[in-house]
Amino acid sequence: MRRFTHLVRPLAIAAASAFVAVGAQAQEAWPSKPIRFVVPYLAGGTTDLVARTTGDYVSKKLGQPVVVENRPGAGGNIGMEAVAKAAPDGYTIGFGAISTNALNPHIYKKMAFDPRKDFTGVSLLGYSTIVLEVAPSVPARNVAEFIAYAKTKPGLTYGTAGAGTSMHLAGAMFGQMTGTELTHVPYKGSAPGINDLLGGHLPVMFDNLPASLPHIQAGKLRALAVAGKARSPSLPDVPTLAEAGLKGYGVDPWFGVFGPAGMNPKVTERLSEAFREALADPAVKDKLVKSGFTPEGSTGAALDQLAHSEYERLGKVARAAAMAVD
Numbered sequence: 619m620r621r622f623t624h625l626v627r628p629l630a631i632a633a634a635s636a637f638v639a640v641g642a643q644a645q646e647a648w649p650s651k652p653i654r655f656v657v658p659y660l661a662g663g664t665t666d667l668v669a670r671t672t673g674d675y676v677s678k679k680l681g682q683p684v685v686v687e688n689r690p691g692a693g694g695n696i697g698m699e700a701v702a703k704a705a706p707d708g709y710t711i712g713f714g715a716i717s718t719n720a721l722n723p724h725i726y727k728k729m730a731f732d733p734r735k736d737f738t739g740v741s742l743l744g745y746s747t748i749v750l751e752v753a754p755s756v757p758a759r760n761v762a763e764f765i766a767y768a769k770t771k772p773g774l775t776y777g778t779a780g781a782g783t784s785m786h787l788a789g790a791m792f793g794q795m796t797g798t799e800l801t802h803v804p805y806k807g808s809a810p811g812i813n814d815l816l817g818g819h820l821p822v823m824f825d826n827l828p829a830s831l832p833h834i835q836a837g838k839l840r841a842l843a844v845a846g847k848a849r850s851p852s853l854p855d856v857p858t859l860a861e862a863g864l865k866g867y868g869v870d871p872w873f874g875v876f877g878p879a880g881m882n883p884k885v886t887e888r889l890s891e892a893f894r895e896a897l898a899d900p901a902v903k904d905k906l907v908k909s910g911f912t913p914e915g916s917t918g919a920a921l922d923q924l925a926h927s928e929y930e931r932l933g934k935v936a937r938a939a940a941m942a943v944d
Contacts, residue, residue, distance in 0.1 A: 648708055648885050652683040655875075656712040658697025660690045660807030663779060664746050664826040664911060665873065669713050671905055672743065675896035680888070690806055693782030693943065694718040695726065698876075702731035706878040708885035711740060714876040717783045720928035724936040725782050725943050734929060738886055739921035740875035741893040744906070744913040747827040747852075748788045748845035748869055750859065751834065756821050761843050761862035764822075768798040776822040777803045777811040781943045784871035785824040787932070788845045790939040792824070795864050815839060826871065827852060827910035845869040852910040872928075874921045890918050 653676075657669045666688065673684035689697035694717055701712030719733040731737075750761070758764035768774050778785035781804040793800045803820065805811035808829035814820040816838055823830070824845070831852055833839045843859045844850050847868040859867040875893055877886065894915035896902050906913045916924075 648882075648888070649680050649682040651709060652685050653677075653680070653708070654704075654710045655684050655686045656697045656701050656710065657686055657688050658690060658694035658713065658718060659688065659779065660809060661688045662829070663808040664828040664909075665713050665715070667828060667909055668743055668873065668906060668911055668913075671902055672893060672896040675899055675902055676889075676892040679892045679895060690780075693722055693726070693780050693786075695722055695729065695731075695782075698733075698737075699730040701876060702736040702878055704878050706738070706880040706882075708877065708881060708889065711875050711877045711889065712737075713743075713873060714925070715784065715873045716871045716928060716932070717787075719874075719876065719925045721784070721787060721932045721936060722782045723929070724933045725941045727942075727944060734926060736879050737876040737922075737925075738879055738881040739918040739925065740877055740886060741890045741897075741918065742914055742916035742921045742924065743873045743875060743893070744897065744911055744915075745846075746784075746871045746873065746911055747850040748785055748824055748871060749827045749830055749834070749850075749853070749856070750788075750792070750822070750824055750842045750845065751815070751830055751839045752822050752842060753815050753818060753820065754838070754840065755818060756840070758842065759840070761857070761859065761864075764842055765796050765798060768796070768800060772799040773801050774798070774822065775801045775803050775820060776824060777805055777814065777820045778824050779808045779811060779826065779829075780804050780806060782941075784869055785826065787935065787939070787941065788869045789824045790941050791867065791869065791935070792859070792864070794939050795867060812839075831910045850910060851907065872924065874916075874925070876921070886918050890915075 659665045669686050677684040698718045704710035758767045815823050834841045841856045843862045897913040897915040
């Protein structure tokens with residue numbers, strides 16, 4: 619019996635060592651299959667453009683396809699829930715945002731994930747600009763005229779790409795700071811809202827600039843102001859809302875790549891490095907900037923820190939603006 623034990627023990631140790639070696643080789647071989655990049659919004663918007671542009675570069679860098687999967691709904695919560703619940707093996711990542719990873723938990727009654735615990739930050743992607751735009755039928759030519767116009771029409775509707783988005787936040791803050799009674803109409807993405815704006819079915823919209831920019835440049839929509847702290851290089855003659863009289867106003871939507879909690883640090887860093895390289899690539903950068911997006915990469919730790927600090931800040935903003943979504 620003692621001799622049998624002496625024989626089995628070395629075999630068990632060898633088997634365990636082999637298992638560890640195989641696991642290490644599998645880790646080193648990452649990625650060995652396509653990477654799913656979940657975008658929690660409709661195709662055709664800002665997030666889709668950024669995801670596909672950077673994803674193409676990352677695909678070439680890592681030698682595996684990066685497959686963009688649009689999973690819209692609930693202000694981005696449905697798509698990011700899928701990311702939070704995925705295996706933390708580096709083969710599922712998501713396009714998180716200021717809304718999904720900082721604002722939504724404060725305004726949705728039910729959340730299937732906790733952005734402070736259920737994700738691994740990979741890299742910041744950059745910032746978008748929110749534009750306050752009106753249809754040609756609206757007589758206002760600037761923010762002051764629009765405020766006066768809105769006060770004569772209590773309940774005036776404004777559209778956004780969805781409830782709980784940074785655009786919703788921008789509209790709620792605008793109404794709060796100007797004393798105007800605006801009614802929010804959430805769409806499932808920018809495209810359907812813009813179509814209604816162009817068709818004369820919607821008078822006003824707070825939208826991410828990349829989706830609306832071509833229509834503004836073509837003169838089909840009128841940009842009154844941007845919501846960020848600085849003017850957009852794409853619309854240098856359009857003032858910020860703060861410049862237009864709303865002192866202290868500022869909403870700068872940020873976006874980033876997140877994976878499920880518990881990802882291997884080496885895999886996380888490889889992904890982060892690939893996305894940072896993509897954002898620094900002249901061709902990628904030029905395409906994003908021309909669309910109204912400001913690319914900026916970061917380490918995963920820096921993105922986590924940003925998301926956590928924004929979670930605290932926007933909780934106060936949401937409560938003050940009485941934002942709530944069923």
